[in-house]
Amino acid sequence: MLRKILIANRGEIAVRIIRACKEMGVTSVAIYTDADRYALHVKKADESYFIGNDPLSGYLNAHRIVNLAVTARCDGIHPGYGFLSENPQLAEICKRRGIKFIGPDHHVIKKMGDKIQARKAMIEAGVPVIPGSDGNIKDLNEAKKIAGEIGYPVMLKATNGGGGRGIRRCDNEKELNSNYDRVISEATKAFGSPEVFIEKCVLTPKHIEVQVIADQHGNAIHLYERDCSIQRRNQKLIEIAPSPQLNEEQRNYIGQLAVKAAKAVNYENAGTVEFLLGTDNNFYFMEMNTRLQVEHTITESITGIDIVQKQIRIASGEPLRYKQEDISYRGYAIEFRINAEDPKQDFLPSFGKITRYFAAGGPGVRTDAAIYTGYVIPPYYDSMCAKLTIWALNWEDAVARGLRALDDIGVFGVKTTIPYYQEILKHEDFINAEFNTSFVENHPELTDYEDELPPDIIAAAIGAAIAAHEGI
Numbered sequence: 387m388l389r390k391i392l393i394a395n396r397g398e399i400a401v402r403i404i405r406a407c408k409e410m411g412v413t414s415v416a417i418y419t420d421a422d423r424y425a426l427h428v429k430k431a432d433e434s435y436f437i438g439n440d441p442l443s444g445y446l447n448a449h450r451i452v453n454l455a456v457t458a459r460c461d462g463i464h465p466g467y468g469f470l471s472e473n474p475q476l477a478e479i480c481k482r483r484g485i486k487f488i489g490p491d492h493h494v495i496k497k498m499g500d501k502i503q504a505r506k507a508m509i510e511a512g513v514p515v516i517p518g519s520d521g522n523i524k525d526l527n528e529a530k531k532i533a534g535e536i537g538y539p540v541m542l543k544a545t546n547g548g549g550g551r552g553i554r555r556c557d558n559e560k561e562l563n564s565n566y567d568r569v570i571s572e573a574t575k576a577f578g579s580p581e582v583f584i585e586k587c588v589l590t591p592k593h594i595e596v597q598v599i600a601d602q603h604g605n606a607i608h609l610y611e612r613d614c615s616i617q618r619r620n621q622k623l624i625e626i627a628p629s630p631q632l633n634e635e636q637r638n639y640i641g642q643l644a645v646k647a648a649k650a651v652n653y654e655n656a657g658t659v660e661f662l663l664g665t666d667n668n669f670y671f672m673e674m675n676t677r678l679q680v681e682h683t684i685t686e687s688i689t690g691i692d693i694v695q696k697q698i699r700i701a702s703g704e705p706l707r708y709k710q711e712d713i714s715y716r717g718y719a720i721e722f723r724i725n726a727e728d729p730k731q732d733f734l735p736s737f738g739k740i741t742r743y744f745a746a747g748g749p750g751v752r753t754d755a756a757i758y759t760g761y762v763i764p765p766y767y768d769s770m771c772a773k774l775t776i777w778a779l780n781w782e783d784a785v786a787r788g789l790r791a792l793d794d795i796g797v798f799g800v801k802t803t804i805p806y807y808q809e810i811l812k813h814e815d816f817i818n819a820e821f822n823t824s825f826v827e828n829h830p831e832l833t834d835y836e837d838e839l840p841p842d843i844i845a846a847a848i849g850a851a852i853a854a855h856e857g858i
Contacts, residue, residue: 395466511650518585544573550620741799
């Protein structure tokens with residue numbers, strides 16, 4: 387068993403990994419920049435080390451992180467998600483320095499991070515893919531030729547992209563002309579590579595992903611699927627496990643596809659295979675995320691399996707303790723990404739001081755967060771400040787519990803997506819589990835809610851009213 391793990395991340399996921407370490411008796415080591423000096427993950431870790439004043443470079447310097455792990459006598463590094471989690475360089479340096487990277491081999495990360503290589507691997511494994519180019523596009527003329535063959539609309543995608551960036555939909559040749567240079571520019575800036583490819587655009591699909599776990603001994607299983615269709619500009623907002631839109635036949639089929647995909651590339655550790663479900667009821671492989679997902683919490687809720695602990699055990703060389711027939715799910719779980727954004731202002735980031743915070747509670751409610759009253763959300767990182775996860779035995783109760791929990795949680799001092807999610811859960815299509823990736827853009831009216839007054843202002847108003855009454 388690994389004895390001491392450096393967490394190459396920050397925020398709520400760092401806190402989540404620290405909790406898993408504590409339950410396993412593993413020493414946790416946090417890293418932080420000046421912007422994170424008072425962050426919760428720094429307070430909760432067994433040890434913490436300063437990695438520089440720059441808010442980003444410290445978390446992105448693989449050599450510095452591994453050097454620190456060696457100096458602190460760590461035998462493992464957990465990358466969390468974001469930052470270097472899907473950077474093969476970190477995994478490669480760990481291997482060279484004798485530190486166990488808690489994730490797949492760097493060759494697998496590189497292969498699945500390259501959308502063209504991943505696509506070819508899936509075709510060879512017999513996993514259905516979206517029609518498109520066989521490789522990277524040489525120029526705009528080739529893009530036009532392929533688009534004419536597969537038909538519009540098409541998607542231009544960065545080969546090394548991820549996280550919803552470097553993607554543009556083109557409904558006709560005019561849009562392909564205008565978007566081609568933009569995607570190349572975005573790909574170069576975000577991923578350091580100008581390579582792009584083209585795929586048929588699957589209209590109004592459902593976004594379904596499958597959690598897989600594989601050990602070092604050739605065993606691989608799935609932990610069922612998650613529905614990530616509620617998203618904005620390819621960024622997930624609400625995730626559900628299992629998908630209330632699939633039947634058992636579809637569920638078993640997509641689970642088997644995901645395991646086949648994992649085995650085809652000799653995958654190790656936790657990963658997610660993402661699919662699009664078209665209106666033709668066909669599943670198409672989209673990509674594989676070679677890391678822990680933000681939404682792993684809902685899979686844990688329906689299966690009872692601690693995925694982070696499982697990651698650490700696999701990295702320590704332990705075989706899987708379960709076979710596929712041992713895995714079952716119960717009920718429904720929903721995760722809400724509580725983002726510091728203002729939905730009324732086109733989801734403009736809302737960073738600043740949290741004047742008051744209280745977590746949701748009660749049966750079937752879980753909160754993962756790295757914020758507290760008085761904490762200042764820095765402007766340098768992702769806007770997600772907490773994750774609210776609920777579980778209930780059936781879909782109707784899950785929706786009701788979600789509304790209650792969203793009403794329970796309080797984050798004041800900054801704008802958040804909480805009231806927006808409440809409007810989504812009240813919508814008939816969500817209640818009836820009938821939605822796809824176009825749900826958010828098709829319902830702009832859901833941002834027309836009334837802002838809730840912060841408790842400090844309410845208290846002040848009540849106090850003023852009492853004072854005025856007593857004066858009378």
